[in-house]
Amino acid sequence: MTHESLAGRVVAVTGASKGIGWAVVAALTARGARVIAGARDVRGLSLEGAEFHTLDVTDETSVGAFAGAAVRAGVDALVNNAGVGSFQPFEAITVAEYRRVMDTNVLGTVLVTRALIPHFRERAAQGQGSQVVNITSDVSARTFAGGALYTASKYAGRALTQALAYEGQGYGLRVTEIRPGMVDTFFAGSVQGEAHKAGWLRPSDVADAVRYALTAPAHARIDEVLLHPVEQEVAF
Known part of the structure; x- marks a missing residue:
């Protein structure tokens, strides 16, 4: 993975309080980026180079406030990371659980991205590119x-x-999907660092993939990055 500097870049990151999101914030600030970080609970969070904002990605008002802070900071990239896990037999899926998962994992991506597209279009009009990961x-x-x-x-x-990649090509927006396999986080209520996760990916591995996408040269677009721990069954 590249280790190029991100100095001068301003990146918005959702789901930034722990796990992959926190690792992304740490990786980007370590390379000189300014990060506008959002999460439901940001109490006690502090990291040089990052500013934390309360963010509920399913709420338009909350998203609007977060996007406003990002735009004022001159954001040039968005990392949509907020998400929740849910696993049960098909017949056990409830309407409430459906809405919780889809609202966070799908609607949240729509709302945050949609809120920043006008700004990204303005950047294109000024000859500047933008990115969504x-x-x-x-x-x-x-x-x-x-x-x-x-x-x-x-x-x-x-x-x-x-x-979004198809649409964004018309206004200089490069779009990347990061597709990690098993990652040792707090995902779906689990505990980070459990013994059976010893061979899994680390949050920093995913953060490094994000950094790779963000530091690709301007003429290159990283469409997707698929990564797995070696112990996981080969899957595409």
């Missing part, structure tokens, strides 16, 4: 028993990413 999952193109709801949300995230 969507962190989905390796299950954005496969599924499994018990994963209908969660993987449906990730399939939708992949469709959003690809459609």
Whole structure:
């Protein structure tokens, strides 16, 4: 992965309080970027180079406030990372759980991205490019028993990413999907650092993929990055 500087870049990151999101914020600020970080609970969060804002990606008012802060900072890239996990048999899916997962994983990406598109269009008018990086999952193109709801949300995230890439090409927007396999985080209520996760990807591995996409030369677009721990079954 590249280690080029991100000095002068301003990146908005959602779901930034822990796990992959926190690792992304840390990786980008370490390379000189200014990060506008959003999460539901930002109490006690502090990192040089980052400013934290309360953000509920499912709420238009909250998203509007976050986007406003990002625009005022001169944001040139967005990393959509906020997401929740949910696994149950098909017949156990409730309306409430459907809405929780889809609102966070799908609607959240729509709302935050949509709020920044006018700014990205303005940047294009000034001859400046912008980027969107969507962190989905390796299950954005496969599924499994018990994963209908969660993987449906990730399939939708992949469709959003690809459609935005087509549209964004007209105004200088480069769009990337990051598709990690098993990552040692707090995902779906689990505990980070559990023994059975020892061989899994680390949040920093995903953050490095994000950084790779953001530091690609201006003439190159990284369409997607698929990464797995070596112990995971080979899957595409």
